[in-house]
Amino acid sequence: MLAIPAKVAGCKELIFCTPPNPTPELLYALGLFDTDIFLVGGAQAIAAMAYGTETIPRVDKIFGPGNSYVTEAKIQVASQGVPIDMPAGPSEVLVIADEGANPAFISADVLSQAEHGEDSQIIMLTNSERILSETQDEIRRQLSSLPRKAIAEKCLANSSLILVSTLTEAIAISNSYAPEHLILAVENPDELAAEVTNAGSVFLGYLTPESVGDYSSGTNHTLPTSGFARNWSGVSTLSFLKTTTYQQLTLTGLQNLAEATITLARAEGLEAHARAVAVRLKEMGV
């Protein structure tokens, strides 16, 4: 729920756009915040928030997930200067599992991702042949009773379970792939976590399913996909802040900075910049 970091950041005005016919659960959650809710989705919602309409106010930043039309609209308004969270694509998980991992847990995590949509992507890397083969069997077993079996099955067809030599090799592959969600189903997750350079959100150890990140662990789950964890951050309180720098010189401060400022300004041929310092020193009699 992006309203929480926005409120923590001190945003005074907050609006939500969500497609018509929202679920009661969504309406209940939105009702917890003092915000306006507009029942409009798609590219038209992004345009309305970027430019303003008679009913929907123009906003300063637009965050939140959407389908490929929403993403394209966000990219277009971003090119005109409206900050967005990130160019979002289909969801992904990468699982690294060692010999001590539980195939039933890994399979449940794999299927959590698979039921999201046919274009979700799953990669599992393990250094244990036994875990690889038992996980393959267990996925098939758990899949059979899943309500969204058809979607999960199509997603699994595009996914990969890969045997690696070492966990070090696994983490190198992961860093190069830059997954949205990274599950470290290993005995010493802290050790491996220290080697992570590119990931949206990391789930440590055997008992941390990715689904708690979606619903209850408190980390934001608007995260970079499609390799963008290489150079983008997930949404956080920081996303709703901006910074302004301030400087104030005393007379001594001005004297201390005078030579550097005047020398550099003259080196660039900007005499008025130099004089802005010089005229002050002269008038102050120093």
Place this chain on the structure above:
Amino acid sequence: MLAIPAKVAGCKELIFCTPPNPTPELLYALGLFDTDIFLVGGAQAIAAMAYGTETIPRVDKIFGPGNSYVTEAKIQVASQGVPIDMPAGPSEVLVIADEGANPAFISADVLSQAEHGEDSQIIMLTNSERILSETQDEIRRQLSSLPRKAIAEKCLANSSLILVSTLTEAIAISNSYAPEHLILAVENPDELAAEVTNAGSVFLGYLTPESVGDYSSGTNHTLPTSGFARNWSGVSTLSFLKTTTYQQLTLTGLQNLAEATITLARAEGLEAHARAVAVRLKEMGV
């Protein structure tokens, strides 16, 4: 110099692109950092850094100022997911001056901005008729001996000196304009600064010329222009960082989050998400 926040942020690889025939001063400054320097500027430099060439490596983020071709190239690569600092336009300053301000100082600051380029913009707001009229005279006087007089004169033709009723009115206009540089040439700058909502960098008091922000005060001067201080930040160490979230559950933690996670997952029809929690609880015998 953007290399400093980049180094502070811990960036391991840093490259510079600058047009051919750099000044000795620039080469000296760049030589202080352990970086590769490529003598290429314009849109082609942005493309090279975004996609990589045989000689120029592909980078994760592209920051720094440039002309309108560079800006357009940055906007285009940003739409493909390369983070940039901001859509930069011509430089601006807004000066708020009270009765105690010194027309010679204000004029020097105004001319610092004016000599940047013909498309720079300057606004001065004052609640003192005397300051307004004396500043007009003083600008003309200081202009006459300026090497870049021709450029500054054209810039001044597009600039405005405005009489306001109160400093409160001045700050409201400034917040609406969202200047790149804001000079508060007033007796109690802290009081007024507390009312600033939109500005790139703020210069407090009579003795703080904008030119120290360019050269020596230590604040970064890659700042939002064209009203973008409304929703963008200047470049800082933060710009070179990204965030990754981590979570690790104990068995008790998993038990505590189980009901919320399972309830929300089932409300969204995502049974595999619920089972990823349930299967762990079952296997752990709780």
